[in-house]
Amino acid sequence: MTADPPRLRADARRNVEGIRLAALDVFRAHGLNSPLDEVARAAGVSKGTIYHRFGGRQGLIDAVVEELVAERIMGIITAVSAIEDPVERFESYLRQIWLLQYDEPAANDVLLRSLPGSEPVAALCEHANEVAGNLLGDAQATGVIRDDITAEDVYLLIWERGIIARSCAQQPRDGYRRRLEYTLRGLRSGR
Numbered sequence: 001m002t003a004d005p006p007r008l009r010a011d012a013r014r015n016v017e018g019i020r021l022a023a024l025d026v027f028r029a030h031g032l033n034s035p036l037d038e039v040a041r042a043a044g045v046s047k048g049t050i051y052h053r054f055g056g057r058q059g060l061i062d063a064v065v066e067e068l069v070a071e072r073i074m075g076i077i078t079a080v081s082a083i084e085d086p087v088e089r090f091e092s093y094l095r096q097i098w099l100l101q102y103d104e105p106a107a108n109d110v111l112l113r114s115l116p117g118s119e120p121v122a123a124l125c126e127h128a129n130e131v132a133g134n135l136l137g138d139a140q141a142t143g144v145i146r147d148d149i150t151a152e153d154v155y156l157l158i159w160e161r162g163i164i165a166r167s168c169a170q171q172p173r174d175g176y177r178r179r180l181e182y183t184l185r186g187l188r189s190g191r
Contacts, residue, residue: 016053018043023064031105032061032114058117065120069107072100073124077131090139091184093132097158098180102165102173112162129155146189157183 022042026034036057040047054060076096083089101108110121111128133151140147161183165176 015043015045015049019045019050019053019060020064023060024068027061027064027068027106028104032109036060062118062120065110065118065124069104069110070120070124072104072107073097073110073128076100077128080135086135086138086142087144090135090145091187093135094154094157094184095180097128097132098161098165099173099177101158101162102176105166108162108165111158112166132158144189145187149187 019039023039026039026042030038036047036050039060040050043050050056050060054063076093080089080093080096083092097111101111110124113122113125129151132154136145136149136151136154139145140149161180168176
C-alpha cells in the first residue's frame, strides 16, 4: 500500500494552482514550447518553483494537458459521433481538428507530437488517430471517399495542416478554412 502524498500548505496550494492557470493561458496563446519564464512571470513565482512543484516542463504539461487540449479533442469526437452521415462525420472531424490546430497552438503541438516524452499527450494523439482511422473506414464504405487513402495518410494530412498553421501565422482564418475545403474535396472519389 502506498502512502498518500503529503498535503501542501495553503500558500503552496495557491502557488500550484496559480502556476497551473498561468500555464493554461501561456500554452493556449503560444504553444507548449513557451518559455517557462513566461509561465513563472504570469504566475508570479520563480521558475524554480515550477521545477519544485512540477518537476519541469514535462510535468507541468502533463498536469494541464487534459484541460488544455484533451477536452477540446474529446468534444470534437463527441460532436461528430452524433452526425449520421459517415462522409459528413469524417469531413466534420477533419475540419474541426484542422481549425483547432489553427486556433490553439497547444492543440497543434499535441497533434504534431512535439512532446514525445509525455504519456498523456501520446495517449491523446493515439486516440485521435484511432478515431480518425475509424471515421475514414466508415466514410470509404460509402464509396464517396477515395479507397486508396489510408489511416496513415489522414494522420499525415493532420500533421501537414498543423505545420501549415504553425508556419503561416499571418494567414487569415477564412483563407485557411477555404483551403481546408480544397483538401477535403481532394479526398472524395470521382464517383
